[in-house]
Amino acid sequence: MSPRTTCWDIEKHTRAKHLILRRYLQAWLPIMTSWSGRVLYIDGFAGPGIYNGGEEGSPIIALKEAILHTAKIKSEVVFIFIEAESDRHQVLKQQVETLSIPSNMKFNCIHGRFDEHLTQVLDYVGEQKKTLAPTFAFVDPFGFSHTPFSLISRLMQNRSCEVLITFMYEEINRFLAHPDLPDRYDVLFGCTEWRDGIKISGSQERKQFIHDLYMKQLTATARIKHVRSFEMLNDGNRTDYFLFFGTNNYEGLKQMKSALWKADELGGFQFSDTTDITQSLLFQAVPDYADLKQRICQKFQGRQVRVDDLEKFIVIETPYRETHYKANVLRPMELSSPPELEIIHRTGQNRRGTFPSGTMIKFL
Ligand SMILES: C[S@@+](CC[C@H](N)C(=O)[O-])C[C@H]1O[C@@H](n2cnc3c(N)ncnc32)[C@H](O)[C@@H]1O
Structure with missing residues (x-):
């Protein structure tokens, strides 16, 4: 269940996700800014920037990584934070304003929906016949509405863009047969094949089907060169969500894997590489x-x-x-x-x- 309050308690799996994000940005920022004068970080489901216990939310994590990076970032770094709920958007703005942001970094806290605003950005770039700056997009919804596959695919046609998507498997699976939701699933997957998943009764087979379909869409339809998926397990050892990471850049892939292997240091949370779900591998301190x-x-x-x-x-x-x-x-x-x-x-x-x-x- 998604929380109704402005802020909420951080969960263990969110800490793991944040550690991965942090580690990846540590590597991504100096690489991308070494060859591009301008890079873009889009947090499409930004949240309030702070949790009940004072922990930082993803926008603050990203900003701080850029501000405090030892490599001294000289290029322009533009942060776009999109949050649909006005109370969370307000708190986020306050959080961001507490930071002292260098002149080469710009931020824009937008009150609105990810799909609408990213569409506007891409339309603008298209109309101006410009090229989108190298972009890292973090797509981290509570559920599965408003994350159209067509938009992810459109973003990734810009070959120097990368995307990290929280794919809320548990929820996606739970409502698959709901009679009112087929349109939403069509939008999420960008195809109608998900309907075949309803007939699969075995939970493991169904999980593999849903995972593989989304993976296929990202690789075959969106034509993202490298896609890896990671499964986050909850305390009952059940799948909470998958993280899908997509990049067209071999170096980006290497850096994300490095971030994943290091994230194990957090302990107390289990996650696996599930790119090939039949050969999934649990991350451990020492590789097997x-x-x-x-x-x-x-x-x-x-x-x-x-x-x-x-x-x-x-x-x-x-x-x-x-x-x-x-x-x-x-x-x-x-x-x-x-x-x-x-x-x-x-x-x-x-x-x-x-x-x-x-x-x-x-x-x-
Ligand atoms: C999982 S939370 C984000 C947490 C944040 N990324 C972090 O790691 O700290 C999802 C956020 O997306 C917001 N949200 C829901 N629908 C949205 C939409 N269509 N566009 C943008 N934000 C949305 C919710 O209000 C919530 O704050």
């Missing part, structure tokens, strides 16, 4: 190297591969990071007796157990 080895072997057993391509496979197609595979998987495989891999081509000065760019490996 045996699982990573198995995924690598499944793909490359008996084949030759350049270490650079192997790394791309790991970053794009598995939940693991580019920092996970050399010392903890390839090295033991090379040094084991008998060896489980062979170096076909060494580059320059690479010693046994090291795998610089250009190294060609054969998995035996």
Whole structure:
């Protein structure tokens, strides 16, 4: 149930989401501002900026990341915070005004609906024949109204935009068969195929169907190059929501995965990479190297591969990071007796157990 009060108590999963957001922005801001004179942060469902216990809401987190960043951001950073409820919008404005904001950063707290205002922004950019500045959009509703798939897709046609979406699975699933809501679901998914989910009785199968349909829409219809999903589990170990992250940028994907692996430090909250839900992986303090080895072997057993391509496979197609595979998987495989891999081509000065760019490996 979404709260009716202006502010509400922060929940554990919100803390985890905020940590991911914070960590990602720490990486995103210096990268994007290093090559673009202007970047945009859109918080489409901004909230009041503060929780009952004084914890910061997402707009304040984003602003502070930019203001206090050690990399000293020089480009213009424009923040757009959209909040539909007037009391929350008022509190948000007060919260933002307590910060001392440098002259290269601008903010706009808008009282209104995400879909209407983002549409206006995109219309304006289109009419002016301008290009949208590199944008990070955080789409974090309580429920599933007013997050049209067509709008997400339109935003992501701007190839340097990225999106983090809270997909409220529990609620989406609960009302799927409701006779009054088909139009809303058509808008949410941007297609009518969700209706096939109503007939699925097994809860796991239905979850996979709904998750995979949204994933398919983001990748095939919106043509977002890299999409990953993360499942947030509540105390009863049931799915609360999925986070879908979409980017067209390989570096962005790497940084989001880094943020996710670090978010584990919060403890007390479980979340998994569910991009391939049949091979979902719970984030833990120490990666499951045996699982990573198995995924690598499944793909490359008996084949030759350049270490650079192997790394791309790991970053794009598995939940693991580019920092996970050399010392903890390839090295033991090379040094084991008998060896489980062979170096076909060494580059320059690479010693046994090291795998610089250009190294060609054969998995035996
Ligand atoms: C989950 S809360 C956002 C929390 C915030 N992103 C954070 O992490 O601190 C969702 C917010 O969206 C607002 N909201 C609901 N419908 C909206 C809409 N169509 N457009 C913009 N805001 C909306 C709600 O009033 C609520 O404050």
